[in-house]
Amino acid sequence: MKGSKAGRHLRARDTIARWIALTTIVAMLTSLGFNALFTQLAGVWAYPPLTETGLLEKVSLLSKLIEASHVEQREHLAAAASDSNLNISWHASREELEVPTVPDAISRTTTPQVQRLFNAPKRRLEAYQPSEWPQQNGHYTLLVQLMDGSWLMFSLSSRSWGLGQWQRDLILVVLVLLSTGLVTLIATRRLARPLQQFAQGARRFGVDFRAPPIEPVGPQEIRQAILAFNAMQAQLQHFINDRTQMLAAISHDLRTPLTRMRLRGEFIEDLEQQQRLFRDVDEMQAMINTSLEFFRDDARLEQATPFDLAELLHTLIDDYRDQSIDITFSGPPHLVFFGRPLGLKRVITNLLDNATKYACDPAVELRGDDEQVTILVLDRGPGIPVENHEQVFAPFFRLETSRNKSTGGVGLGLSAARAIVLEQGGALTLNTRKTGGLEVRVVLPVLKGEAVGQRNN
Template structure:
């Protein structure tokens, strides 16, 4: 269910969610601990030093030792309960216990000797594994001052774990409850953030992408709304700019036509040809600008397609024109983008490689983060200081790439614009031995 802010109610903020998560983790930890105490039985009880059993044994021992010998058996019987049995014996030989190598009670973790009035008496301790057969029990023998003996026995363990293991269990329960609550609570925060990132990536690929639905806590919704407003402004700006430039280019055709008609009346043939040449050049630039601004490839929807197959199709088209283009790369590569736009980019780069160089080739490399397409040729290359200028509109080199060899300087500008709309970049490198390498780097879109 999507949480939305209601007027007058508590605001759904990240700070509120963090506080609720902390509170829920604490309550869940307490619930787990209570469940552990209920289900684990004696193992969930406090350690021997905290159970009060040692103090009880010491009190019973001191009480019986202070009584008359004739009353000790009766007092031991009264002190017994279903958990702890107490018996008094006049002689050690009257007590039936298993024979062990060293039954003396040496690990006095509960401080039993310090609690006894006569701490120098002999103490023996036995556990179920010391007894033959399945009916073993816990037993504690304490020698009194008159050499009589008290036997404390229990059929089952009546104290819990030691402090170390018990603390580990409690810490484990706290961690388990915290992880469970954190997974549930962070999912509430992570989902709108993931959707926000996905929408931002889609806008990087397709500037006509729909706005992102504002969901999640208040801060995330505000960030999404701000992004949607920015996206709408950019879309409006791009649309207005394209329409304005296309209208200017279209309106320029009329005065150019009049100039050509008036040029027919110029008697000087040389001046007339110069005028016609300038008019034709301006007309070509206007037509190229119109094609650029009305590019249908920039209006197509982004979709998944086989990029390797698209490149093979281009190579086959040039092969039909008796132009061989070498290819290096996988036979199949699915990519999410605009196939018509990328086909126009690669066609432009291949045309340049064929027109201004030789031995055209394509390299396709991909990994989990990006796709790299390189168009190579053997030719004069481009001076390093011009590597950025060649992307400027209407920029043309006067030597190898001049006006007479075709183009008005919009090809690389249009190509890079399409690549940038995909969230990628285009780089130029001069090859060793002559030639140019133009690489298109495209991010892998996880849509």
């Protein structure tokens, strides 16, 4: 129980605002850390002060040893004490030294450590940087004056990768950008991954009504949004299931009295009145079936699956060709799409029925890429007035006002088609063709991870 409470407490503190603040603080601390590290490396390794080379104690000891020796032996002792890193030479006078003129050569040696090691200011000390030599020969030099007025020259080679000020500044800027970018990338991935999962789950529910709930992960705000979406999804699934059961009951209850009316009509002796009654019963039956089919629409509950959309269109066109209706097709021979094949079959069938019933020269075009799939149903005919392009999608709206089922339906075909397309995350629109006729455009999105693929025979 305590562990559960602690977990909830930690999740409550895991908020987007907290992540943004922590990202900013960590990025700043990382940048400062890189800055301090590079400054230390650049100061000690590229242009190290003499007090930080670690050789001052050695130089002080050698100076005292050479000074204590006889004058004639000092030159040989200095040469013997030299090595590959440190070169030592003894000079009887200052004039023998060929050193550059540097105003602060003496002031550099006035630190407490130097004065303690060399017993300054009784001794004169001068220090020179690699950049101060005429030929830029790259070595540090320390001059030590002995008590008798002679001089010792200590030369220390500088690091081969000594850097100038602008180079240091450039490296610092690059390090700051890299550190900030690295911390920001980690933090944004921590925030972006739950949002991507949330978006994919929402799109999946738009295509598949039976999609499972989304796992609540990420900061508190995102988890709360996912939980709210899961609750809404569960309510919609419960509502649609209840509606389906209710419509099934209504369908049964409505068909029963119609069946009784037809049976009673068999006893009417007037054949003309009997035929009129039968036509009314048939028309009412058709209207009820169409309306219930629209409101129930089992195709909307169909499981999404990969299928060949081009082959589906070819099959529909062949069915019309069997009825002596020629429909031209333009598009790839095969196009694999992730969606609901029965629902799309009903959409295209409704659109082709309108094109063949109210116009001529029907045609179908298919296009697809990584983002979306477009299906165009074209015809040449009177079309639909622009002011009615949206109105025709309203349930039970008909441009043809008669109720004769031989000239028109009950005004639910386009409504059902758009509803199926919208529930797959797409769009269905009407456009008037410049050459006359109507263009019905169906645009369906391609879900990420479910790529559209074209196959060639």
